[in-house]
Amino acid sequence: MDHNSIEVLLVEDNMEDAEMTTRELIKNHLANHLFHVKDGAEALDFIFATGKYTGIRDIRYPPKVILLDIQMPKINGIEVLREIKSNELTKATPVIMLTSSKEDPDIQKCYKLGANSYIVKPVNFEDFTLAIKNLGFYWLILNQPNF
Amino acid sequence: MHEELVNYQFALDASCIVSITDKEGIIRHVNNNFCKISKYEAAELIGKDHRIVNSGYHTKSFIHHLWKTITEGKIWRGEIKNKTKDGSYYWLETVIVPFYNADGIPYRYISIHTNITERKKTDDTLAASEIRFRALIENSTEGIALTDEHSNIIYRSPGSVKITGIRPTQNTIGHSHPEDFETIRAKFAETLLHPGKPISFQGRFEHADGHYIWMEGTLTNMLLVNGINAIVSNHRDISKRKMAEERLIQSEILYRNLFENLLTGFVYCKGIFESGQMVDFIFLNVNEEYELQTGFKNVTGKHLSTVLPNLFSSDPEYARVLTRVALKGKSERFERFVERLNKWFTVSLYSPSNGYFVALIDNITEQKAAEQKVNRINDELEERINRRTEELRKKNEEMEAFSYSVSHDLRAPLRGIIGFTTILEEEYSSKLDDEARRLTGIIKNNTQKMGTLIDGLLTFSRIGRGEINKTIIDTHQMVEQVILELKHRNERNTISWTIHPMPYIYGDTNTLHQVWANLLSNAVKYSAVRPNPKIEISSFEKDGQQVFVVRDNGVGFNESYGNKLFKVFQHLHSMNEYEGTGVGLAIVERIISRHGGKVWAEGRIDSGASFYFSLPAINPDFVS
Numbered sequence: 001m002d003h004n005s006i007e008v009l010l011v012e013d014n015m016e017d018a019e020m021t022t023r024e025l026i027k028n029h030l031a032n033h034l035f036h037v038k039d040g041a042e043a044l045d046f047i048f049a050t051g052k053y054t055g056i057r058d059i060r061y062p063p064k065v066i067l068l069d070i071q072m073p074k075i076n077g078i079e080v081l082r083e084i085k086s087n088e089l090t091k092a093t094p095v096i097m098l099t100s101s102k103e104d105p106d107i108q109k110c111y112k113l114g115a116n117s118y119i120v121k122p123v124n125f126e127d128f129t130l131a132i133k134n135l136g137f138y139w140l141i142l143n144q145p146n147f
Numbered sequence: 148m149h150e151e152l153v154n155y156q157f158a159l160d161a162s163c164i165v166s167i168t169d170k171e172g173i174i175r176h177v178n179n180n181f182c183k184i185s186k187y188e189a190a191e192l193i194g195k196d197h198r199i200v201n202s203g204y205h206t207k208s209f210i211h212h213l214w215k216t217i218t219e220g221k222i223w224r225g226e227i228k229n230k231t232k233d234g235s236y237y238w239l240e241t242v243i244v245p246f247y248n249a250d251g252i253p254y255r256y257i258s259i260h261t262n263i264t265e266r267k268k269t270d271d272t273l274a275a276s277e278i279r280f281r282a283l284i285e286n287s288t289e290g291i292a293l294t295d296e297h298s299n300i301i302y303r304s305p306g307s308v309k310i311t312g313i314r315p316t317q318n319t320i321g322h323s324h325p326e327d328f329e330t331i332r333a334k335f336a337e338t339l340l341h342p343g344k345p346i347s348f349q350g351r352f353e354h355a356d357g358h359y360i361w362m363e364g365t366l367t368n369m370l371l372v373n374g375i376n377a378i379v380s381n382h383r384d385i386s387k388r389k390m391a392e393e394r395l396i397q398s399e400i401l402y403r404n405l406f407e408n409l410l411t412g413f414v415y416c417k418g419i420f421e422s423g424q425m426v427d428f429i430f431l432n433v434n435e436e437y438e439l440q441t442g443f444k445n446v447t448g449k450h451l452s453t454v455l456p457n458l459f460s461s462d463p464e465y466a467r468v469l470t471r472v473a474l475k476g477k478s479e480r481f482e483r484f485v486e487r488l489n490k491w492f493t494v495s496l497y498s499p500s501n502g503y504f505v506a507l508i509d510n511i512t513e514q515k516a517a518e519q520k521v522n523r524i525n526d527e528l529e530e531r532i533n534r535r536t537e538e539l540r541k542k543n544e545e546m547e548a549f550s551y552s553v554s555h556d557l558r559a560p561l562r563g564i565i566g567f568t569t570i571l572e573e574e575y576s577s578k579l580d581d582e583a584r585r586l587t588g589i590i591k592n593n594t595q596k597m598g599t600l601i602d603g604l605l606t607f608s609r610i611g612r613g614e615i616n617k618t619i620i621d622t623h624q625m626v627e628q629v630i631l632e633l634k635h636r637n638e639r640n641t642i643s644w645t646i647h648p649m650p651y652i653y654g655d656t657n658t659l660h661q662v663w664a665n666l667l668s669n670a671v672k673y674s675a676v677r678p679n680p681k682i683e684i685s686s687f688e689k690d691g692q693q694v695f696v697v698r699d700n701g702v703g704f705n706e707s708y709g710n711k712l713f714k715v716f717q718h719l720h721s722m723n724e725y726e727g728t729g730v731g732l733a734i735v736e737r738i739i740s741r742h743g744g745k746v747w748a749e750g751r752i753d754s755g756a757s758f759y760f761s762l763p764a765i766n767p768d769f770v771s
Contacts, residue, residue, distance in 0.1 A: 100556075124565060
């Protein structure tokens with residue numbers, strides 16, 4: 001796996017959620033280059049090529065889009081977002097907050113930090129898959145990435 | 148005979164002033180006395196016309212009368228004023244006797260004079276005096292009256308007449324007021340008993356016009372004084388003064404009463420100053436209440452420094468206030484705690500004249516205690532409120548954390564159940580028959596319901612905690628938007644919507660949007676079964692509130708259970724018939740009551756339902 005040609009970085013601690021997301025992206029042929037990390041710390045290591053990804057990753061080649069959950073152990077999504085958006089080399093990367101929480105403080109905080117999108121994971125599976133499909137198409141196909 | 152004549156002549160010459168003239172008036176003889184008084188020598192007079200001594204005082208008719216008398220041979224008697232050689236005057240009492248010759252014709256006149264110059268002077272002085280005193284009496288505004296010993300009028304000055312008017316009867320005592328009669332009579336009697344002593348009197352007397360006037364004066368017994376021989380009364384009209392006095396007395400009585408009976412302590416003092424600062428004062432007057440309140444007894448006339456030596460030194464501010472009031476004249480009022488008495492007073496200070504002050508003190512110790520008690524209670528209350536608010540705030544925070552947890556942690560597994568059931572259906576579709584698919588369908592359905600319920604509960608709890616940010620809302624616009632959203636979600640567009648004119652309202656946009664969404668989706672839900680579903684939205688004003696109505700022609704409800712509608716999880720229809728979380732209306736009720744309004748509903752089984760909610764009406768001037 002070429003760690004530098006990742007299109008989708010999925011940061012999700014819930015394995016079932018991760019599975020459903022991945023399944024959907026695969027079904028829609030949007031998951032060719034998808035990478036899954038299980039917590040915020042690993043996400044930061046991956047993005048900034050630190051920790052166990054030192055040498056393996058090049059920070060100059062960020063993923064096309066990052067799907068970021070908020071509630072995570074170790075380092076939560078908001079912290080990860082802050083790091084991504086405050087670094088010159090990474091801040092242009094689209095970050096989609098993908099979260100269970102519709103609680104207002106989170107939404108405001110995320111947008112203030114520069115999140116590109118905020119999507120609440122619906123309970124209903126159909127709705128969920130539809131959301132994933134849509135955002136997949138949007139951010140990977142429709143949206144013009146930063147070069 | 149000749150000797151006797153000589154003796155007569157000698158006697159005459161010695162005692163009187165003698166001159167003899169002939170019938171032409173030429174002086175033939177003068178005696179020494181004549182020379183002495185006229186200051187002429189005999190030689191200067193004899194042979195001269197007697198007119199040499201004329202003073203020019205007497206009138207022509209006087210002289211003519213004199214000559215006529217003596218030329219007719221009669222004796223003339225009278226007073227003559229003559230002039231001396233050096234120009235001064237003298238008066239003579241004169242007898243002129245004609246002498247007859249043998250033919251019986253007067254040929255010599257002998258004038259015998261007595262020097263009455265002194266007497267004449269006295270008379271003149273007396274005359275002048277009389278004129279002066281008469282003028283005084285006539286012109287005095289004071290009344291002067293002379294009465295006899297029975298108080299009958301002998302004389303009344305013009306001033307007296309003015310005072311009492313002209314009366315027919317002339318008895319003075321008789322005209323006194325019945326109430327004063329005895330007093331006046333006694334005064335008169337006293338006057339009689341003490342000749343020469345002025346006795347004062349005061350009383351009412353009848354004026355000629357009939358009304359009574361107040362008079363004051365003195366009576367003096369001068370019955371035995373030559374020239375007067377009467378009781379003299381000096382008097383004046385004091386009616387005006389009496390009235391003023393009377394008013395003053397009444398006023399004094401009034402204020403004295405007030406002073407004595409006031410339940411406010413009153414103290415009147417004169418300040419003692421040094422370099423513009425009051426250093427002491429004298430108690431001039433206090434009332435009983437003041438003594439009662441302060442415990443001071445008999446302080447009138449005393450200095451503060453003797454009564455309360457250290458007052459000003461221990462409370463310099465008080466001295467400053469007193470100085471200010473006494474010197475600037477500006478009244479002040481304040482509360483003061485007097486340690487010595489352990490009492491609270493309100494003190495009102497004013498200055499009746501420069502350097503003096505009056506203090507009115509009221510004991511407010513009880514009120515103060517009550518005030519302090521109230522303050523204490525208020526403080527305790529506030530503290531309690533603060534504590535409660537703090538507790539509430541903490542509870543809120545806990546609730547928020549709780550909701551957050553619930554929101555996140557409960558949803559994920561639900562998502563998992565539905566998700567993987569679907570995956571199961573998809574991956575093993577060939578291995579699942581219709582029954583199996585029905586079962587998985589049930590699993591997914593129920594899980595879905597649970598998800599919706601959780602969402603509803605979270606919304607409900609959030610409504611209770613969240614802020615209400617009020618702005619002006621275009622209700623019509625909001626309603627149309629909600630209908631649009633509903634149309635998007637439901638493919639069924641067969642509902643006929645009637646929207647009446649709606650006013651602008653003042654409220655929180657997000658939550659009111661929710662209200663409309665819930666009510667209208669409810670209306671849609673329950674009228675969808677009808678062939679011609681109709682939903683009508685209207686509004687009216689009542690008692691300062693704006694009332695909104697959503698009326699549908701759906702299945703309605705049993706109105707006797709109407710009050711349950713708005714409670715959480717209460718359904719009036721079985722769950723199978725109509726989906727719902729049972730929270731929607733409870734959310735509506737929560738939101739509206741937080742806006743200060745009310746919700747209620749009317750309905751009948753199978754005859755549709757009307758849902759009402761009220762909000763405080765907006766002031767028409769507001770919308771601009």
